[in-house]
Amino acid sequence: MNWKVLKTEEDYNSASMRMMAIFHAEPNTPDGDELDMLIVLIKDYDDKHYQLPELDALEVIKYKMQERGIKAKDLEPIIGSKGHVSAILSGKREITLKMAQKLKKYFDIPAEVFLHGV
Numbered sequence: 001m002n003w004k005v006l007k008t009e010e011d012y013n014s015a016s017m018r019m020m021a022i023f024h025a026e027p028n029t030p031d032g033d034e035l036d037m038l039i040v041l042i043k044d045y046d047d048k049h050y051q052l053p054e055l056d057a058l059e060v061i062k063y064k065m066q067e068r069g070i071k072a073k074d075l076e077p078i079i080g081s082k083g084h085v086s087a088i089l090s091g092k093r094e095i096t097l098k099m100a101q102k103l104k105k106y107f108d109i110p111a112e113v114f115l116h117g118v
Contacts, residue, residue: 003037006045015042057113064107078102
């Protein structure tokens with residue numbers, strides 16, 4: 001099929017179904033080339049029609065803490081004193097770039113989580 005820019009939900013659904021059907025296509029084959037094209041077209045449609053919600057860095061950190069069973073005191077080596085940790089987790093103090101780098105590494109969080117206001 002000759003694919004064009006996806007303009008309707010019907011086009012998008014057809015492209016998505018076809019992409020799923022050929023998802024494991026070998027690179028540099030006709031199906032592989034079609035898959036590459038569909039990925040680009042679907043991403044373009046998604047970018048134009050769907051906005052992902054911004055993640056709140058503090059909520060992500062709290063979620064990761066809960067997920068790993070980590071207490072606030074466990075963050076002291078990363079953030080600083082007990083007071084600093086408390087101020088960060090309560091939202092009274094901003095996360096610094098240095099803290100963000102350490103937290104990113106510690107929790108394996110994408111850097112983009114800390115960049116929403118930049």
